[in-house]
Amino acid sequence: MNSPCFLLTATLCLVTCAPVKAQPQAMTFETAWERVKSSSDQLAAAQAAVDGKRLQAQALQGLGGPVVSLSAAAYAYNANLDVNLDPVNQRLTQISQQLPIPLQNLPIPLPVPQFPASYTFNRHDTGTTKSISAVWPIYAGGASDAVRGFVAAQGSEARADADKTGHELATLLVQRYFGAQLAGKVAALRQAALDDIREHDAATAKMLSAGVISRVERLQAQAAYEEARRNALKAQDEAELASIALARTVKSETIVKPETPLFVLTEAIEPLPHFLEQALLRHPGLARVNAKKSQAEQLHQGQEALRKPQLFAFGQRELKTGHANWIGGLGVRWTLFDAVDRNALAAASNKQIEQAERSEAQARSDIGLLVEKNWRSVEQTRQQFLATAAGVALSREMLRLRTAALREGTGTALELIDAEVNQAKVETERAQVAYDYVVALARLLESCGLSEEFGRYIARADMKVMSP
Template sequence: MKKGIKTTISVAALFAALTVSAGEERTLSLDDALSLTMANNPALRAAACEEKAAEQERRAAIGLRMPQIGVTGAYAYLGKDIGVDLNEMKGPAGDLANKILGSGLVPPELVPSIQGLIAPLMGADWFLKVQDRSLGFVGGQVTVPLFLGGKINAANRAARINSSTARAAGAQTRNALVSELVERYYGVALARQVVAVRQQVVDGVRRHLEDAVQLEKNGMIAHSERLYVEFKMTEAERELANARLQLETVTDALRNTLGAQESDFRPVTSMFVLTRIEDAAYYKELAGRHNPLLEQVELKRRLAVEGVRVQRADFMPQIAAMGGASFYNYQVTGILPRWAVGVGVSFKIFDGLNREYKYSAAKQTVRRVEALQTKAGEDIGVLIEQLYNQLDNYANQIASIDASIDFADEYLKAKSTAFLEGMASSSDLIDAELNLAKVRTERMQAAFNYDLALARLLEAAGISDEFSGYVRRSDARPILFDE
């Protein structure tokens, strides 16, 4: 709990530091960007809700083992009272009484008294009421599952698997967000550098254009050379506008990942390239143990196995204990018992082969998931190999571009000297400047591609949270535009 409070406080402090005043540019390190993303990204909040829902479903499945207790109440008004009607017996009973009294077996002096006693009985209603037409009761019942063929155990195992699947999906979301953040964070850094380069080019070409106008007036250069500089000026301004639009786009994307929509961020963590990295087999082995996608496929296979067990349970008898009692009765006959307990058994003999086909379908599902699991493992291995090769390729590009930069820098110096001595035209100087800016930008683009490929490699290996550790490695060489 204390750790969670500290994390919340640190994120709040980070937000406070980043929001000093509206419209102000904020510096943002990659570690701070990761903290903001993990605290505020909506995708992570959705994944957390999914994990909590799966955990509640797991707890709900435990209740299947518990007694089911319910309370019921009812009131009824019947069409008539329930009882036995003996009025049809009055005639035969009266005839029998008269015969006995007239047979001489009863002393004559007692006959009037006996007839006086029988007369009210013969005039009464011979309906024996058992239950009044108006009745009500409040009672409860308890059902305890004793044996359901393994369905309860399978349901609990399935709920635990679903909970683990939700956690794996959350881990996959977090890993994907790290790759997304690296792409957008360094994308902003690259776009800002491109804008700066394009601005420098515009400023440089504008100075050359001013010089070209003066030189043309003095007859030192041809009109076509001045037109060439104007063409380059128009081209540089167009590329600057495009670079600014690209910067706005990637900045909006970064805000979306960070979950902070009101700020402009300036990345301060440099792009980098590693001089040494583990071999591809290392990352493949990590993927087998940590890749959330492979974990989810394995969990789906286990869930399919539980589906087979559920279908197999339909071939078993279903046994449950039950009991009930009445707590309060209104005009309910005392003949009825106030409580009852028992055991119920249900066993399906034949259902049109429905169970057999469902059981067979469940087994086919297991085989299908196993085949998909094999393919997913192979696909992840191929992806790691591809990303690893891309890392090598981008590292080699950077090494090659470094040599090109040295040449472009020396070429620009030579053209500058020649221009000052009148041995080179302004167009030659502009081309040399543009070429140096182009090569430096290509190196930054290669570094961006390298870092993005590394983030995706770590994502495939299931260790995206270690990206910051790679940034801080001793062999991580920062890639700067003007180095």
């Protein structure tokens, strides 16, 4: 069976996860998608990023408003001041000598008063101080608006990433859910073919004993039986792997049995322009690019705000009774020169804006090409599925004819075995094409940001590939 995607993911799940219980649990695709949305760690992490940016933006709504602060301090100090008095002593001596009668020449000589060579003053005390102060930026050149806009743009980017994660998980669920459905159908087809071929193998054994057929025909029947047995075992193993992968995806402790069958819309879906228009409106990649552009624009505005003067009011008052000290007034700050080259920064932010604009143009082109590719894939697999109808009808008719021929003795058991193997092959190919159609549709919706509408297409489906 050509279904490597879901088999690979199933194998990875088996390696990394503990085994689930064997009791099957029936689940529709809608229920499985609700389980994924409510239990996915990826979605929870992406939503946490969105919530974090939302709270951050909410916290910055008052940015640029007044800031009031209360301060208090308890202090103790000890201050020592050493004073050199030698110059004073020298000056006193000079003054004494300049007197009309020096003090030493008086009838009673008086010594010139002298101070110590140095003196140390000491002060110490303890105390407390309390004050309230306020600063209110009146004009900051638009810096506050730029910061708020930048954070809001980051929130938009986080939202786009979360949407992208959701669309990718929806496509992954489609692959695993309908991959399990396909694997189960193939296993049932292989098992049914094995049961029929086992009966024919037993019949050829009796026919060989009766001498009706040759030993070569008997060996051919045995070889066909062994091949059918190997194919059935392989298909059953792949079905179990796919079921376990689906259980891991929906975080189920039991094996999940998908109830929603593979489907195909025999009529063409909406035309390509419809999906192109929706993709340009809803694709999370474009939303992310636009958020990056908005961030670059807000960064540029913030840098330009630093060139402008800033006006603010301020005030401070001691918290005490009596004559308290206070101060209040208006202040202006205008940076005339600093070491940062503001012109170069402005040019750099303009280049970031240009980069975002170029990225948006490229993203639009890439998304348009991806949408067209996926749309054509849906249409191609739809036509392929319709083309399998003739082969299925032929294989069923051949099986009916070979069964009747063997019953009437005009055909051989080997011919009937070939018809049964061919029917299982054709039915498997038809189911594979239906799976390819479903996955192509999921990828188309993901590329348009419309993954949530997948259920609407399930409801519209007029051709369903039911399990036998």
